[in-house]
C-alpha cells in the first residue's frame with residue numbers, strides 16, 4: 001500500500017508502560033512502547049498471543065481494567081489522552097477514535113433489529129433521513145458480505161462472525177479519524193477475512209483516516225499496512241515500513257515469524273512464550289534465539305535505527321549491520337525525570 005502523502009502525526013505513544021496487578025505478581029504487559037501513527041496511515045501491530053497487543057490497543061482509549069497501571073504519554077492531536085477527563089474521553093471514543101474488539105456481541109441491543117441499530121447511527125451522527133439511513137445500512141451490510149435481507153433480524157439470530165462484521169460497519173459509520181481494529185476478523189474464513197479487511201482499509205484510506213491494525217496474521221499485515229511494529233514480551237522489537245520489515249527483517253523474532261507456518265491462522269514460533277511477570281534477563285527473546293551471543297542474556301538491547309526509519313532491538317543485528325545508527329528509537333528508552341506521568345489509574 002502506498003505511503004506517499006503521509007506526513008502529519010495523528011497519534012504519538014511515548015514511553016508507555018502498562019502493568020497489571022495480579023495475585024501472582026505484576027504482569028508487565030507493555031514496556032517502554034514508543035511509536036507514532038500518521039494521518040492516513042495503516043499501522044500494523046503483530047506478535048504472538050499474550051505479548052501485549054490488546055493491552056496497548058485498549059490503553060490508547062483508556063479501556064483497561066482497574067488493576068491496570070499506566071505510565072507515559074499518549075498524545076492524540078496534541079492532547080495527552082492520559083490527562084483528559086472522563087467527559088473528554090467520552091467525546092473522543094467512537095467519533096474521534098473508534099475501536100473494534102475481538103468480542104463484539106456485548107455491544108448490541110438484543111431487542112432491536114441489526115439493521116435499525118446501524119441505521120440509527122447514520123441518523124444520529126450524519127443527520128440522515130430514516131429511509132436513507134436504512135438504505136445506507138443495507139449497503140454497508142452487503143459490503144461486509146452479509147445479505148441485506150437479514151437487516152430485520154435480531155443480534156441473537158446472527159453468528160459471532162456476522163456480529164463481528166456488523167461491529168466493523170458500526171465502527172466505520174462514525175468515521176473516526178483513527179480506528180483501532182483488534183483482530184477484527186478473528187475466526188472468519190481466511191479468504192473472506194482478507195476480503196473484508198481490504199474493504200475496511202479502503203474505506204479508511206478514502207476518508208483519509210488512520211488505522212491501528214492488531215493482528216496475528218502476518219499475511220494480513222503485509223498486504224494492508226504501511227508500517228508495522230513487531231511486539232515480543234511486552235516490547236516493540238522491530239518497527240519500520242512494512243515492506244522493509246518483511247523483506248529485510250532485522251530482529252530474529254521477526255525472521256522467525258516470517259518463516260513460521262500459520263497454525264489455525266496463528267503464527268507459531270518454536271519455543272515457549274516468556275513470562276511477563278518474570279521476563280528473561282537481557283534480551284527477552286534470547287532463550288528462543290538462534291543468533292544468540294554471549295551478551296544477549298546480560299544486556300537489554302536498545303531499539304536502534306538500522307536503515308532509514310527501520311529500528312530493531314537486537315545485539316546480533318547491531319554487530320552485523322554496517323549502517324546502524326546509535327540514536328535510540330524516537331524517545332530515549334529511559335525516560336528523563338519528569339517526562340513520564342507516573343501512576344495514572346483508569347478503567
Ligand SMILES: Nc1ncnc2c1ncn2[C@@H]1O[C@H](COP(=O)(O)OP(=O)(O)OP(=O)(O)O)[C@@H](O)[C@H]1O
Nearest residue numbers: 020022027029048049050051052053054055065276
Ligand atoms: N486485566 C488483566 N489483568 C491481568 N493480566 C492481564 C489483564 N489483561 C491482560 N493481561 C495479561 O497481559 C498480557 C498481555 O495480554 P494481551 O491480551 O494484551 O495480549 P495479546 O498480545 O493481545 O494476546 P492475544 O494475541 O492472545 O490477543 C498477558 O499476559 C495477559 O494475561
Ligand code: NI
Nearest residue numbers: 053054055182
Ligand atoms: Ni489480543
